[in-house]
Amino acid sequence: MRLTVAPTPTSRFRRLRKSAALRALSQENTLSVNDLIWPVFVRDGNGVREPIASMPGVERLSVDLIVKAAEEAAALGIPAICLFPYTDPALKTDDCAEAWNPDNLANRAIRAIKAAVPEIAVMTDVALDPYNAQGHDGLVRDGIILNDETVEALVKMSLAQAEAGADILGPSDMMDGRIGAMRAALEGAGHKDVAIMSYAAKYASAFYGPFRDAVGASGALKGDKKTYQMNPANSDEALRLIERDLTEGADMVMVKPGMPYLDIIHRVKTTFGAPTYAYQVSGEYAMIRAAALNGWIDGDRVMLESLMAFRRAGCDAVLTYFAPQAARALHAGRG
Known part of the structure; x- marks a missing residue:
């Protein structure tokens, strides 16, 4: 589409920036609480609140406190919460059998949240790294x-x-x-309504460091994840992966990390029109938080601007550790 713009003074872009009312009427994208998914870290124990040093303001919470977090999210209008377990190292093995234990930490947290806050959507992580003695997302044999x-x-x-x-x-x-x-197994077991949000374009990124601290995978990881996560230099490959996962039964697709890959998000949404999400990952969060805590930036404004960037690129929602803070800012009219 070619846009034709009259020369100044016939065309003055500042006319529609004159007041808050005119700016609101001409705003192209919006950010709301409905656009947020809150990733949280769960650990064993009761009444346990454990700060994560590399992610200021983020904590590992025991199941009872995860339920309270879900209640907080629901009260703020956040539609979904995503669980990541901090598994006891004694339960990490080479065969990762704890991953499908019906009573593992993640599954106990799911049941507790759904019992207390049935209206909130619970999202989970499907990967073996929280249960793998070698820290990888998959089973390892001879390296x-x-x-x-x-x-x-x-x-x-x-x-x-x-x-x-x-x-x-x-x-x-x-x-x-x-x-x-996964889709075939879910259908066969009668779980036809369980949705799959595929991390379809997940890059082998250096932005994940604080997350690996949060789930306790940093020390266990041997080598890197470049043989299964994407090369950050590739763009067309992401579209091939998205198309494959949609044809295999993914309901939603994700690009990860977020802000360094806004071009990928835009290409995915423009090409497929499918529900498209991004993960504002731990390194992105930590950079904004650290700069805000040092007084170098206005934390709330940068947070909201970064989230709007995802919406502008084409995201339907964003996984972000800022979700409660962003929800409160939006409710206060600062969005």
């Missing part, structure tokens, strides 16, 4: 991350989470073929 054997494990993990009451499964592993296998 090689196994694809097909990992998919079988992820299917068992998905069924356990669906049985516990998860509304959205978020496979973040980047193994080939896992969406089709």
Whole structure:
């Protein structure tokens, strides 16, 4: 589409910036509480609130406090909460069997949240790294991350989470073929209404460091994840991955990380028109928080501006650790 603009003074763009009312009438994109998904970290214990040093303001919470967090989210109007477990190192093994234990930490948290706050959507993480003694998202043999054997494990993990009451499964592993296998297994087990938000374009990024601290995977990880996560230099590959996952049964797709990959988000939404999400990952959060705490930036304004960037690029919603803070700012009319 070619836009024709009359020369100044016939055309003056500042006319529509003159007042708050005119700016509101001409605003192209909006940000609301409905656009937020809150990732939270759950750990064992009772009444436990454990700060994460590399993510100021974010804590690991025991299941009872995760329920209170879900209640807070619901009260703020946040539609979904996403669970990530901090697994006891003693439960991490090479076969990752704790991942599909019906009573593992994540599944207990799902049941507790759905019992207390049934209206909030619970999203889960489907990957083996929280349960893997070697810190990888897949099973490892002789230093090689196994694809097909990992998919079988992820299917068992998905069924356990669906049985516990998860509304959205978020496979973040980047193994080939896992969406089709998960969808077939869910349909076969009667979980036809469980949605899949595929981490379809997940890059091998340096922005994940604080997250790995949060789930306790940093020390366990041997090597890197470049054989299964995407090369940050690639763009067309992301579209091929998105198309594949949609054809295999993904209901929603995600690009991860977020702000460094706004071009990918835009291409995905423009090409497919499918529900498209981004994860404002731990490194993005930590940079904004650290700068705000040092007084270098206006934290709330930068937070909201960063979230609007996702909406402008084409996101339907964003996973962000800022979700409660952003919701309160939006309710206060600062958005």
